[in-house]
Amino acid sequence: EVQLVETGGGLVQPGKSLKLTCATSGFTFSNAWMDWVRQSPEKQLEWVAQIKDKSNNYATYYAESVKGRFTISRDDSKSSVYLQMNSLKEEDTAIYYCTWIGDYWGQGVMVTVSS
């Protein structure tokens, strides 16, 4: 059974950092392209970032709204993908989901950026 479990969310002040983890199981993670998608309190979905597999040189892609502030990474030995979020803004407040091929999603983790 495919499982994706996000952790690391919470309340953080503007300008601070947070790192999300998505632990996976049930599929060959090392071959998987992984994405982070977020959903604002207004329910709008926004694709955030993607990391490809080793055969694609672990290429990464980002939404313009997070480029330069967020970094996606992976550890194939742990079947996990990460999202390092720096210089957080109030507009980064959202539920963050990790997803594999759009067909499998985690339960999401809430990130609230507020002073």
Add this chain to the structure above:
Amino acid sequence: DIQMTQSPASLSASLGETVSIECLASEGISNDLAWYQQKSGKSPQLLIYAASRLQDGVPSRFSGSGSGTRYSLKISGMQPEDEADYFCQQSYKYPWTFGGGTKLELK
């Protein structure tokens, strides 16, 4: 970025009614389009990929069509369990982008 304009923003349908939701891309996306359903408090679920391919396990009353810049999702016979939010997403060009969503309610 490719803009995805989804319409309508909300609609209400009766049991058994056929419903259509549309997405208009700001440029051609070569059928690299997916449709998602999201029920209240749940993660999105993939319904359609490659514009018209039904994901395994999704009821056949759901169908997708379109080409170029215009795509649509059709529900042939509204059921109570179809009450949800629906989103389109293009994966033709980075950054991938979502439509604004459609809230579908049972009348």
